[in-house]
Amino acid sequence: MENDVELKTPKSLRLHIGVFGRTNVGKSTLVNYISDQDTSIVSSVAGTTTDSVYKSMELSPLGPITLIDTAGIDDISDLSKERIERTAKVFDSTDVAIIVLEQNIWTKYENEIVKQLNDKKTPFLFVINNYKKESLDEDFIKKLSSYKFIETELLQDKNYREQFLASLKQNLLSVIPEDSLNLQPLTQNIIKSFQTVVMVVPLDLGAPKGRLILPQVQMIRACLDINAVVIITKETELKQTLEKLKDKPDIVICDSQVVKKVLNIIPEDVAFTTFSIIFSSNKSDFKTMLEGIKAIKNLKPADKVLIAEACSHHASKDDIGRVKIPKLLSKYLGFELRFDVSSGIDYPKNLEDYSLIIHCGGCMINKKQMISRLNYAVNKNIPITNYGMVISFVNNTLDRVIQPFVKNI
Numbered sequence: 001m002e003n004d005v006e007l008k009t010p011k012s013l014r015l016h017i018g019v020f021g022r023t024n025v026g027k028s029t030l031v032n033y034i035s036d037q038d039t040s041i042v043s044s045v046a047g048t049t050t051d052s053v054y055k056s057m058e059l060s061p062l063g064p065i066t067l068i069d070t071a072g073i074d075d076i077s078d079l080s081k082e083r084i085e086r087t088a089k090v091f092d093s094t095d096v097a098i099i100v101l102e103q104n105i106w107t108k109y110e111n112e113i114v115k116q117l118n119d120k121k122t123p124f125l126f127v128i129n130n131y132k133k134e135s136l137d138e139d140f141i142k143k144l145s146s147y148k149f150i151e152t153e154l155l156q157d158k159n160y161r162e163q164f165l166a167s168l169k170q171n172l173l174s175v176i177p178e179d180s181l182n183l184q185p186l187t188q189n190i191i192k193s194f195q196t197v198v199m200v201v202p203l204d205l206g207a208p209k210g211r212l213i214l215p216q217v218q219m220i221r222a223c224l225d226i227n228a229v230v231i232i233t234k235e236t237e238l239k240q241t242l243e244k245l246k247d248k249p250d251i252v253i254c255d256s257q258v259v260k261k262v263l264n265i266i267p268e269d270v271a272f273t274t275f276s277i278i279f280s281s282n283k284s285d286f287k288t289m290l291e292g293i294k295a296i297k298n299l300k301p302a303d304k305v306l307i308a309e310a311c312s313h314h315a316s317k318d319d320i321g322r323v324k325i326p327k328l329l330s331k332y333l334g335f336e337l338r339f340d341v342s343s344g345i346d347y348p349k350n351l352e353d354y355s356l357i358i359h360c361g362g363c364m365i366n367k368k369q370m371i372s373r374l375n376y377a378v379n380k381n382i383p384i385t386n387y388g389m390v391i392s393f394v395n396n397t398l399d400r401v402i403q404p405f406v407k408n409i
């Protein structure tokens with residue numbers, strides 16, 4: 001059953017619990033203990049976890065979670081620099097953190113972890129791995145006095161696991177904010193129960209064989225969750241689909257690439273938007289992304305634009321980010337720009353070189369990570385927007401597609 005849940009709940013919808021600490025304090029032991037599996041290699045040699053290890057599981061009542069076992073941040077050898085950087089990236093996606101401590105040891109590295117989490121406004125608690133069964137000294141307890149912490153001596157003892165998990169879950173629930181536990185549904189503010197939703201899904205060269213893409217699947221599920229009626233069609237059958245309906249649909253949602261075709265078919269008084277716009281409203285900061293659009297008009301020939309993809313996916317020859325958006329922008333502006341593409345969670349180090357970042361919908365990452373990525377740009381004063389907004393802007397349809405959200409901005 002656990003595997004079933006693991007297969008069906010995308011990582012982007014799971015609560016991300018990052019486990020941090022110095023090397024060899026018991027992070028992997030804790031992850032294995034929580035998951036009841038030997039997910040991470042446990043060894044007494046410091047620094048065994050060379051890269052972050054992700055383990056997805058169901059942890060009732062928190063729901064589907066991803067536990068992230070990170071490399072220790074105190075290993076200063078040259079070889080470890082890269083893995084420490086990778087651990088630093090885990091802060092970006094962590095909804096709630098567990099900091100593992102050894103009894104009576106608090107160093108500058110614990111201060112650094114606390115600082116990084118506070119900077120990201122990430123809630124956290126401590127687990128003291130008291131494997132030496134020492135009594136905790138006064139100074140150490142004083143350090144922890146303003147935080148939640150659990151002390152345990154028994155991370156290897158399976159008989160004690162249920163009791164430990166009960167205490168851990170209770171403490172996690174007391175620090176996790178409500179909006180991290182219960183994500184805002186994709187239908188929020190735009191679709192109500194029993195309304196009729198027509199989704200227009202083109203099956204062009206970019207569509208994966210034999211399945212729908214994740215944003216479409218997630219949107220269908222969100223509508224079904226609130227008992228909305230979902231009708232799915234391609235743009236080529238949209239006219240016939242609408243003719244078969246007794247009443248007009250309450251909203252039409254389409255892929256950004258067929259906005260113009262769809263607008264030529266649907267009545268003007270039917271609410272309309274795109275999957276991409278819904279995701280930017282639900283998953284990132286809609287206002288910032290909309291503000292970023294204004295930078296298009298300030299672009300000059302040969303300016304650098306970053307196409308930021310949050311995952312490395314197979315790019316088709318008709319790829320939106322790599323092919324369609326560069327072509328559309330050059331045509332709209334009447335001159336050529338220079339485009340770079342970054343794939344996966346790494347942003348280029350030279351973000352300052354870009355006049356605009358155009359981000360994908362981020363369907364594979366969680367909201368925390370999407371907001372972190374957005375903030376890297378905002379903190380460097382680089383305008384950032386997304387695929388759907390750019391396509392609608394250059395096609396002169398942006399006002400129409402954002403209309404369902406305007407009252408909530």
Ligand code: SF4
Nearest residue numbers: 311360361362363364
């Ligand atoms: S590139 Fe972005 S939108 Fe496309 S599949 Fe990856 S995370 Fe999702």
